[in-house]
Amino acid sequence: MEANPAINESTIHAKVLVLGGGPGGYTAAFRAADLGKQVVLVERYPVLGGVCLNVGCIPSKALLHVAQIIHEVDEFEQHGLNYGKPSFDIDKIRAWKESVTKTLVGGLAQLVKQRKITLIQGTGQFTSPNTLEVQTENGIKTVSFDQAIIAAGSQATKIPVFPNDDPRLWDSTNALELKEIPKKLLIVGGGIIGLEMATVYHAFGSEISVVELMEQIIPGCDNDLVTPLFRRIKKQYKNIWLETRVTSIEKQDDGLKVSFEGKSAPGAAVFDAVLVAVGRKPNGKLIGAELAGVNVDDLGFIAVDKQQRTNVPHIFAIGDIAGNPMLAHKASHEGKVAAEVASGLKAGFDALTIPAVAYTDPEVTWMGLTENQAKQQGIEYDKAAFPWAASGRSLSLGRKEGLTKILCEKGTGRILGAGMVGPNAGELIAEAVLALEMGADAEDIGLTVHPHPMLSETFAFAAEMITGSITDLYIKK
Amino acid sequence: MALLIEIKVPDVGNVADIDVVDVLVKPGDEVKLEQTLAVLETDKASMDLPSSAAGTVQELFIKPGDKVSEGTLIATVLASAEADSAEQPEQPAVEASAPVEKAPEPVSEPVAVKPEPVAAKPEPISETPAGNISDHAAHATPAVRLYARELGVEIHKITAGSGRKGRILKDDVKNFVKKVMAEGVAQSGSGIPAMPTVDFSQFGEIEEQKLNKIKRLTGQNLSRVWLNLPMVTYHEEADITEMEAFRNALNAEKSKDDIKITGLIFIIKALVAALEQFPQFNASLSADGEKLILKKYFNIGIAVDTPNGLVVPVLRNVNRKGINELSAELAETSNRARLGKLMPAEMQGGCITISSLGGIGGTAFTPIVNAPEVAILGVTRAKMQPVWNGNEFVPRLMLPLDLTYDHRVIDGVEGARFMAAIKQYLGDIRRLLL
Numbered sequence: 001m002e003a004n005p006a007i008n009e010s011t012i013h014a015k016v017l018v019l020g021g022g023p024g025g026y027t028a029a030f031r032a033a034d035l036g037k038q039v040v041l042v043e044r045y046p047v048l049g050g051v052c053l054n055v056g057c058i059p060s061k062a063l064l065h066v067a068q069i070i071h072e073v074d075e076f077e078q079h080g081l082n083y084g085k086p087s088f089d090i091d092k093i094r095a096w097k098e099s100v101t102k103t104l105v106g107g108l109a110q111l112v113k114q115r116k117i118t119l120i121q122g123t124g125q126f127t128s129p130n131t132l133e134v135q136t137e138n139g140i141k142t143v144s145f146d147q148a149i150i151a152a153g154s155q156a157t158k159i160p161v162f163p164n165d166d167p168r169l170w171d172s173t174n175a176l177e178l179k180e181i182p183k184k185l186l187i188v189g190g191g192i193i194g195l196e197m198a199t200v201y202h203a204f205g206s207e208i209s210v211v212e213l214m215e216q217i218i219p220g221c222d223n224d225l226v227t228p229l230f231r232r233i234k235k236q237y238k239n240i241w242l243e244t245r246v247t248s249i250e251k252q253d254d255g256l257k258v259s260f261e262g263k264s265a266p267g268a269a270v271f272d273a274v275l276v277a278v279g280r281k282p283n284g285k286l287i288g289a290e291l292a293g294v295n296v297d298d299l300g301f302i303a304v305d306k307q308q309r310t311n312v313p314h315i316f317a318i319g320d321i322a323g324n325p326m327l328a329h330k331a332s333h334e335g336k337v338a339a340e341v342a343s344g345l346k347a348g349f350d351a352l353t354i355p356a357v358a359y360t361d362p363e364v365t366w367m368g369l370t371e372n373q374a375k376q377q378g379i380e381y382d383k384a385a386f387p388w389a390a391s392g393r394s395l396s397l398g399r400k401e402g403l404t405k406i407l408c409e410k411g412t413g414r415i416l417g418a419g420m421v422g423p424n425a426g427e428l429i430a431e432a433v434l435a436l437e438m439g440a441d442a443e444d445i446g447l448t449v450h451p452h453p454m455l456s457e458t459f460a461f462a463a464e465m466i467t468g469s470i471t472d473l474y475i476k477k
Numbered sequence: 478m479a480l481l482i483e484i485k486v487p488d489v490g491n492v493a494d495i496d497v498v499d500v501l502v503k504p505g506d507e508v509k510l511e512q513t514l515a516v517l518e519t520d521k522a523s524m525d526l527p528s529s530a531a532g533t534v535q536e537l538f539i540k541p542g543d544k545v546s547e548g549t550l551i552a553t554v555l556a557s558a559e560a561d562s563a564e565q566p567e568q569p570a571v572e573a574s575a576p577v578e579k580a581p582e583p584v585s586e587p588v589a590v591k592p593e594p595v596a597a598k599p600e601p602i603s604e605t606p607a608g609n610i611s612d613h614a615a616h617a618t619p620a621v622r623l624y625a626r627e628l629g630v631e632i633h634k635i636t637a638g639s640g641r642k643g644r645i646l647k648d649d650v651k652n653f654v655k656k657v658m659a660e661g662v663a664q665s666g667s668g669i670p671a672m673p674t675v676d677f678s679q680f681g682e683i684e685e686q687k688l689n690k691i692k693r694l695t696g697q698n699l700s701r702v703w704l705n706l707p708m709v710t711y712h713e714e715a716d717i718t719e720m721e722a723f724r725n726a727l728n729a730e731k732s733k734d735d736i737k738i739t740g741l742i743f744i745i746k747a748l749v750a751a752l753e754q755f756p757q758f759n760a761s762l763s764a765d766g767e768k769l770i771l772k773k774y775f776n777i778g779i780a781v782d783t784p785n786g787l788v789v790p791v792l793r794n795v796n797r798k799g800i801n802e803l804s805a806e807l808a809e810t811s812n813r814a815r816l817g818k819l820m821p822a823e824m825q826g827g828c829i830t831i832s833s834l835g836g837i838g839g840t841a842f843t844p845i846v847n848a849p850e851v852a853i854l855g856v857t858r859a860k861m862q863p864v865w866n867g868n869e870f871v872p873r874l875m876l877p878l879d880l881t882y883d884h885r886v887i888d889g890v891e892g893a894r895f896m897a898a899i900k901q902y903l904g905d906i907r908r909l910l911l
Binding site for chain 2 (some may be wrong): 441
């Protein structure tokens with residue numbers, strides 16, 4: 001990051017201060033600047049983009065693309081396509097992954113400049129309700145501010161009793177570094193991040209074991225959406241242990257010795273690397289919030305209202321630090337709301353749902369009400385699930401395990417929730433989110449002409465199953 | 478010929494959302510032409526809805542409590558032969574959303590029958606989504622929800638939108654705001670403190686009587702006028718001794734069944750003559766107070782006391798009508814007003830209003846202008862009085878008159894001159910010929 005003349009002074013003032021340059025923070029900074037505010041953006045790392053761009057969404061997707069190519073080529077061997085055994089130049093792949101990130105980060109730096117935002121690199125700590133101290137390479141800078149937006153994000157949860165200093169014990173950031181391909185990789189946590197990394201390292205040849213505390217992988221997602229993924233990876237991976245926990249990890253010369261307990265717990269086993277992906281915790285306790293008078297709960301979250309305001313009216317919080325789900329697309333939308341409210345607009349975070357996507361193979365995605373939630377809350381619904389085995393597009397990809405599910409309000413047919421599993425299923429969820437936001441019902445979706453043959457058709461087919469107008473299946477009355 | 482005829486709400490003068498107070502027939506009933514099917518009540522009057530066909534009621538589409546407007550399907554009647562003559566081409570559609578203030582259409586026949594073999598369904602009633610997904614029950618797109626937020630509207634308070642399947646549209650949000658603002662003014666009077674609630678039963682026995690719709694809306698309208706218009710009332714007496722002599726002579730010529738000429742008719746004629754002379758009295762101020770809208774027609778509203786409350790039917794083009802014609806029209810209109818049979822259109826489009834208490838008594842009062850008109854003429858009972866003619870007191874019949882005007886439009890001197898003109902016309906009605 002280049003030196004900005006404005007920060008040579010030890011104290012500068014910001015109309016709007018944004019703490020954290022991830023997808024939520026930079027969006028908030030950009031929006032506030034576009035609305036005419038003078039903005040100071042404080043970022044801990046030398047690059048903007050936060051976890052998402054540098055050690056999350058983007059690099060993982062780059063690696064997952066490589067994994068997908070490997071898998072697809074692999075699978076088409078049986079249909080007569082043979083490239084021989086793939087060879088990897090891991091350094092080259094890593095360099096390519098980094099070039100993707102670099103391109104995006106470079107773009108962000110450009111956008112900061114064009115908007116005349118003052119960027120300060122350093123770790124920020126509040127010192128009062130109107131000042132923030134930034135520890136920079138050149139000493140301490142003080143930023144005074146009229147309004148602040150906290151976008152300080154989260155970090156991977158570490159389990160204190162594990163040997164966290166051992167380089168063979170990874171978090172997701174380590175896993176994305178792609179330093180080596182371990183022979184035996186244990187993934188602790190069968191959630192989205194753990195399973196995405198499992199997909200990558202499986203493609204590169206690691207023997208994968210997954211251990212999950214709950215009774216299904218991707219807890220929270222409806223079981224029928226997870227099942228096709230579970231069936232597939234059960235064959236691909238060495239082990240998937242559900243309802244099982246890791247009790248200890250010991251350093252050994254030949255690897256990490258892991259002990260388990262629980263329903264399907266195996267005996268202790270040695271792994272070349274262990275990825276701990278048991279969730280993320282918000283950074284609320286690391287920013288001196290108490291000196292600003294901002295309340296932080298025990299977990300490190302900062303509670304906000306619909307305008308993203310904290311208990312201190314001129315200080316906002318957005319993204320991971322403001323609550324679950326910790327997803328970039330939630331953070332960026334919240335960032336816009338905070339910037340708009342700070343600029344005097346009457347905005348509010350009013351989204352009906354925040355869609356979730358697991359970029360596994362097959363991909364799993366859902367939005368709105370899940371069946372699990374509907375049952376818990378006693379909400380009556382109509383359900384339809386269209387099997388991709390009846391989709392020409394899916395079959396022509398050589399895949400048939402997919403499913404598109406839709407939940408509708410009884411009586412009105414109004415869409416309440418939807419989910420898909422299958423190759424590229426993640427691309428299909430946006431239409432369902434739009435349908436929910438627009439208050440569409442199954443009839444609206446079924447009457448919307450979807451191109452053929454596309455995977456997106458399956459959403460319309462599922463809707464037609466609700467209205468009873470489906471012709472691509474025969475359903476006995 | 479058996480023909481299924483749809484009975485719809487006729488042109489009632491651009492009034493939407495008319496309450497259905499009562500439905501007097503049920504399917505299977507025989508109805509005659511013009512027989513009352515239902516009683517409707519608008520802001521200004523209640524009215525009977527006549528059947529435009531004779532026959533058997535097949536199906537009813539309204540019930541008490543419904544809101545209807547022009548064109549709403551009321552019932553289908555399987556017509557008997559003689560009803561065919563009642564068929565008329567369908568009235569041109571008037572958009573239900575047209576503002577009520579729009580200039581009234583000429584009164585049309587209250588018959589709008591469209592012979593159609595298939596009974597159309599009534600307007601779909603928007604379903605309210607069951608709303609079991611917490612706050613997100615409102616059927617509105619993200620952009621409309623944002624718009625509501627910007628205007629400070631809690632979108633859940635808009636129970637049904639006008640879009641497809643009850644979707645709340647931007648216009649629904651706007652209309653909600655307008656409605657709330659209109660109610661707010663009437664109820665709280667531009668921010669003045671509300672009246673305290675008093676429990677009168679602590680002082681003795683009481684009985685609660687619900688105000689009917691006309692009373693409630695008249696009250697709201699009067700409060701609005703009271704708060705918005707700076708009003709001045711000017712009092713005068715007119716010598717109507719000669720006028721009365723002439724009137725009595727005219728009435729003496731009439732046979733028993735003829736409609737007698739009342740003094741009010743002469744007052745109407747005098748008022749119109751004064752209006753022609755002082756055009757600023759035949760005017761309305763634009764809502765923003767920037768313009769005066771002068772009217773080239775001469776319609777006079779007459780306040781009529783009815784069992785349901787005060788109504789003001791409007792006599793049209795009074796300048797072109799003679800004394801006898803006006804007498805007949807006034808008698809007929811007043812009679813229908815008392816029976817609650819006035820159409821809303823008959824109460825729109827007035828230029829100035831006369832409020833006469835002459836039948837009861839009084840010496841003077843201060844009427845409230847029927848805005849957006851700019852003046853109102855009050856009349857109390859004429860009395861024989863001694864008047865100094867320069868030499869002596871002579872007995873003259875003096876009529877007290879009270880002119881309240883909107884001082885934003887009318888100056889005090891203009892008010893006095895206008896009243897002087899009326900006095901002059903009444904004092905010597907030959908001047909009406911000039």
